[in-house]
Every structure is written in C-alpha cells, then in structure tokens.
Amino acid sequence: MPKYSLRINGSVHDVDVAADTPLLWVLRDVLGMTGTKFGCGANQCGACTVHLDGAPARSCTRAISGAANREITTIEGLGAEGLTTLQNAWLAEDVPQCGYCQSGQLMAASALLADNPDPSDEDIDRAMLRNICRCGTYQRIRKAIHRAAREG
C-alpha cells in the first residue's frame, strides 16, 4: 500500500492506506481522530468538514491521495490553543443538542468567518447550507456566528 505523509493541525503523520481511502477514514480509523464525524459519506451533510489549506472540504469524499501535501485542519486543531472566539460563541448560545453535527458546523463556520468577518443572515445560510443538523439547531448556529463576528 502507498505511504502518505499528512500535515494535520501542524504535525506530520505518516499513513499507509489504499490511495482511494477518503481522508475521513484515515483521520477516524487510522489516526484515531474521531472529532471529524461520519454522517453520510456522500458529500451531503457536512459532518465530516475539515479545512484543506484553510478552505472547507468534505473529508468523506476527498481521497487521501489528494489531501497529502496540503495543510489539514480538523476540529481537534481548531481550539488547540484554547477555545476560539467562535467556540466560545457556540457555548454562549448553547448551540449543540446531540452535538454530532457540530464539529462540521464549527469548521464550516470558521471558514466562513475567515472569509467574511461580518456575514449577513443570507451569507450564513449560503455558507452553512451544506451542513445538516437533524436536531435543528440552525437558529442558534446563526446567532453564534453573528456573536463570533461581533466579538471578533
């Protein structure tokens, strides 16, 4: 099997998996980083969202061969140096219910704010459209993103 060298949250990991293995399963099964969630495996729900070179990407449909040599950030890397403003906003608005979609929501939201520091409701809806929350925490997601934007 081919070997890949991955840069995840600032550290290098060498893995040995089939080239078509999606990044999601490398993170979860090979490296034990289970913060990135499996929701659909089909680019439908956003639970598996990570950042590749700072841009949001669905790790469930991103083959490992295309993720090597990129800067990968996962939820574990988001608050590595203490909770971010965004995560604190999430706590302040009590966003999560079951919590399962929230890693993906946070990764999508942090990419949005990096891109657009003061998004409107429409900007938020557009950017977060691909992240399902079956518990229905959407209105709190909107509030938390606005709060994070305010608190910079």
Added chain:
Amino acid sequence: MSDFNVVNVSRRDVLKTLGLATGFVVSSAVVPKGIRALANRALADGILADRLEPSVYLALDTDGMVHAYIHRVEMGQGARTGLTQILADELEANWDRIHVVPAFGDLKFGSQNTDGSTSIRMFYDAFRMAGATARHMLEDAAAAEWGVARDQVEATDHKILNKVTGRSQDYRDFVAAAALLTAPAAESVTLKTRAQHRYIGKPVRNLHMEEFATGSSIYGQDVRREGMVYAVAARPPSVGGKLTGYNREAALAVSGVLDVVELPEMKAGWGFQPLGGVAVIATNTWAAIQGRKALAASFDGGPNGSFDTTEYEASLWRSIDAGGEETYARGDVDTALAGSARRITADYFVPFQHHAPMEPPAATAEWIDGKLNIWTSCQDPQAVQNTVAPYVGVAAEDIYVEATLLGGAFGRKSKPDFAVEAAVLATHAQRPVKMIWTREDDVQHGFYHAISAQRVDVGLDASGRVQAWDHRAAYPSLMETATGQQTDAATSFEVGPVMEQPLVVPHMRIRSGEAKAHVRVGWLRSVTSIQHAFAMGSMIDEIAEVTGRRPDEVWQDLFGSVLTGADLTDASRREPRPLVAERLGAVLRRVTEMSGYGRALPPGTGIGLAAFTSFGSFTAAALEVSVSEDGEVHVPRAWTAIDCGLAVSPERVTSQMEGAVVFGLTIALHGAITVKNGAVEQDNFDGYQVCRINEAPEVEVAIFENEHPLGGAGEPGVPPVAAALSNGIFAAVGKRIRRLPVGDQLTG
C-alpha cells in the same frame, strides 16, 4: 478505642465495637460525638465502605466527589443534564464536584428505555429522594460529630453549616461517618421547596457542551478498542428476504478486508432482530465498505419482496372505505352525521418517515475475560442486553452494555439490531468489532414511521357548531416491532392520541382499518401524534373555512373549551378533560398572542395555528408562512408554547421546542420514504431530504410553569407543526394541503 483494629469485620461488627447499636439502624440520636474520627479510622483500616451510597443513583467518595449514576441516555434532549440537576439540587451539591457516570444497563436502575419523553417525569421523584436522602445523612453525621441538635445543621453547596458556631465544613469530612448510618425512612426526608431550588428550573449548561464544541464527545461511531476491526454488512432489501449468493473471494481480495461472515437469518416475529445478510470485517471502515461492494451480495425478496408504497396506499384507502374496527365512541355519530346541516369530509395522507439521526447506528462489541462488553449509541442499554443475549448464549445481565452519547436517535436507536450484529461478529472474530451502519444502511433498513391514511367526517348543525366527528385511520402497526406479535391494524394505543384531545364534539367515533406491516414499523419522535395532529389540526382549520369564522376562535372552541355532558366522566381518559382543555387553550392563546395573530400581513403570507396534547404535555405552534409566486414555501418565524408542568432544564426545553419545529417542518415539507419491489427507494440525504439552515425559522418559545404533574419535552413540540404549516399555507394562498409532504404540490 484507640486500639481499634479489627480485621475482616462487617459494618455491623464495627458498629458494635463502637458501642453504637446492635441492629442495622443507627439514627442520629444515638450517634456519639467523634463518630467521624472513628469512621475515618475504620476506613483507614479498610473495613468500611469508602463511599456513601444511599441509592443506586448516587454515591459520594470520601473526598466529597459525587458520582451520579444517570441511567438514561443522552441524545440531544438533555436528560442526563436534567437528571443531574435534580439529584444535585436535593443533595445541595456543588456542580463542579459531580462526576456523571456513563449509563450502563442494569435492572436495578428501573427503566432505561430513553423513549416516550419520560426521563425527567418518570424519575423526578426518585432522583429528588436520592439526593435528599444523602443530604439528610450527611447532616445527621455532622450533627452527631458536633454534638448539636439536628435542626442546628444545614447543608448548602457541598458544605454543612453549624448554626451554633456559624462555621461550615465540607461534605468530604462527613462522608465516612454518614456511610455508617442507615438511610432514613422516606417520611423523615424533607424535600426542598421550589423556591429553594438552585439547579432545577435554572439555566444550567449541558454537561457535554464543551466536548461538543471541541469534537471530543464520543458517540457509538467513535468507540475505539485495542485491536479493534471494522464491519459493515449487506442486508436483504426487504424484510424476511434471504441471502442467495455473494462473492467471498472478491471481497477478501480488497486491500484491508479480513473476513466475510454470514449473519443469522431473521425469524418470524420481528421485534428488534437484525435483518440477516452478510458482513465484511476489515482493518478500517473504508476497506469494509469496498469489500461489501465487491461481495455483490444477492437476496431473494422473501414475503415482502413485492411491496410497493403506491399500491399500498390504495389498499389503505380501501380499508378506510371499509370502515374498520371501532376503538372509541361517544354519543351516536351516525345519527348525528345524518341529521347535520352541513358535512365536511377530508382525506389526509402522510407517507413513511425516517429518523435519519445525524449519527448512523453503530455498536462495538468485545469479549474480555469471558464477558461480553458492548459500547453503543443505544436508547435502552437493557434492550441491548435482552436482544443480544440469545444470540451469544449468555444471560442478559451478564452482558456489560454502556451507552455512549447518541448523535441523535428519535426512536431509531431504541431498536438495537445493530448491537446484535456487532456481538455476533465479535464472537466470531474473537476480537473487538465495531459494526458501522452507513447512511445508506440507515435509510434503507430503518424502522419507519407508518404510512397513514385518515378520513375525517364532520357534521355541523345549522349554526355551524360541530356535532359529530367520525375519524377513520388505516396504517400499519408498530406492534410487531415492539412486541414481536404480528398485528394487522393500528391498535387503540396507536390511535389513542385522537381520543386524548379535548375535542368539544358530543358525538365522536374512532375506527382503525386493516393494514398489514410489510416494512419494519417503528416509533419516530412523537409517534402517531404526527399523523393525528396533522389530520385533526387541518380539519379544525377546514371547519373555520366552511363556517367563515376565524381559525383562532374555532381552535379555542374545539380544543380550549369544556364539553359538558357524558364525556366529562369518561373514565378511559388519562386526565380530566376540563384540565386538558384549560391547559391546551392556554398554550394556544399564548402563541396566538405571540404571533400577533390577525395582524395585517403581506400578500402570500399567512399564520397557521395548531395545538396538541401528547406525552403529558400541552403544546401549540403558530407559523408565519409565505408562499412565493412560483409556489416556494418559506417559514421565516414560528412561535411555540409548551406546558410541561415544570421545565427542569428550561434551556434544554427551549432548544427541544426549537428543534421540534425544524423536525416537524422536515416531515411536512420533505419527508417521504417510498418502497418499490420491496426495497426502499431513497438511500441518502439527497433522496430523504431534511430541512437545512435556509429553511429554519426563527423560533420563539414560551414555557409555562405550574404545579401540575410533569410532562415530556422531547417529543410534544413536533405534532402541531405540520398542521400549523398547512393551515399557514391556506391562510397565505388559500390552498389546502391534505397530503404530506408539501413537496412540489404548490410549484407544480
């Protein structure tokens, strides 16, 4: 006494040695001063329990740490936090000194079936008593230690105040001494008043909130064990179908695939049995999924192989035409209908719905020293024990089952077929196996909310008053899943929600028509209240339309008023009707006010109302609905109200009510599972669509508080939503929706 040194003695012997008593009961009256020193000494010698454990729900360590045995599972509804609030409140515990133990299956806890919106209301009293009993014992020990009267000590925030000296001491100083005491009789334990509550009814952050925000919460899909392998399975597309072939070699040729294992075939009497099929075990999930593809497993259709939802719907309407079994009646509906001045008849249809929790089902099983261990996102660890036991040949109580956090469940994870699969494979492989359901597995092999047909015939008198309500329903029963008994019509329990409403109609009848189950029917968040609230709530709006009255007034007349006469004394009702009407009328009034019902709205916009009582609670919803020129439905705002007696976790009740609106909108706007040739046609979120952020309204929630018994909060928010939506659509554009989902009915 200073030479106190006993080896291998029982607690009773210690008490004797201390000169305390000869029996087990040591009341504070006979506990001498200095008991703490003695207890600590005995503890140091290892002859006493090192914790105070007056209940199965809690224990205190000698460092003052509280272990809360919260036996119900957490799936987003907040039960674990809520139950901890109750326990901590009566214990006067400091929130930061509570350790919540993961829920594991054990009969000693009572029901662990986290379902039916019951966790808080079923265990409120028991958890209060557990906390208060421990507090009482700590106070007894302190009073004895200080040699002061019982009423001169008072527990507050993990400390006990000595009112004589004005000094306080930490709980930890009294744990060992309190452990010597026998728990006081229930009558002598004083519970706090509501005014004294420090956690109950107060905004307390969900225990797991920080984990959720950092991705460190562990769900069934996330469990990892040393040496663990991963499994996925190919299952028969229709229930009862059998495996007819598969290519074992092709699967084994996939890199990472370790083994191919046939799963036990399903037997008659469905219950929670797994469906059968064949599993692929591999070194990672992806390899297992690729191996499953390579298997190219084939199945015969079995007894349900030709099932087709379009044909089935036609059969449901034939059952409706045929009448059905009467499950409830008052007055004389036929005569009243025949004599009515005006009749309204409407047919309502709701297709199969699916739970689609964000986390697909998963379970990990491992044999350790001859004992089977299972970690899984289940709603009932005891059901896992009971369901798995016959497959592995051990007694249910000998299986350790721990519930992880659940990434949503909505009823799906109360049926632990996936845990059986994990256990069978771990037994075969003799190593830890994680059974993973993919989203396709989840959507195609679910326990669906029943497809339903309903016909409501209403008779009005000359002045427009409703005299008769004849309600017919036909849908497959969930009983074969719940009990393993084939049941060919919805039971009176299932159509019960129709009867439970305080409908002000003198003549009423409910009938259930024949409907055999061909897919596994399960219970989905709020169960049959989904379709019944849709039909009843829509019909009330239709009555307003026909009589030319304001819907809010008709709602109050029919659901918020008291019917005099025979029905008042109907003993089959769970609760007295006047109270039901009063509470339902109040939540209706509240959402009517909150929404500014009756205010001027832009063209194409309307407000729809609905209310329902379910799971011991009373809820109402008002939805502002706008329909664009090209028929797109949008709900910018919603107002909901719940009367559940007391919201132990107001923050969680609020978020459940917000989420319930989104959940109800998914059912109303998109939800539909269809079956052709015995197989479910949808397989992921592109086929089974759920609401996304652009469809989520801004929801405002009102919570009522009163002295009535506690009701549920996880489910009751759902039932009014679909009717409020369709009534809102009617108010907006005058089009009546009688079939769910709305889908493209308005755009077509």
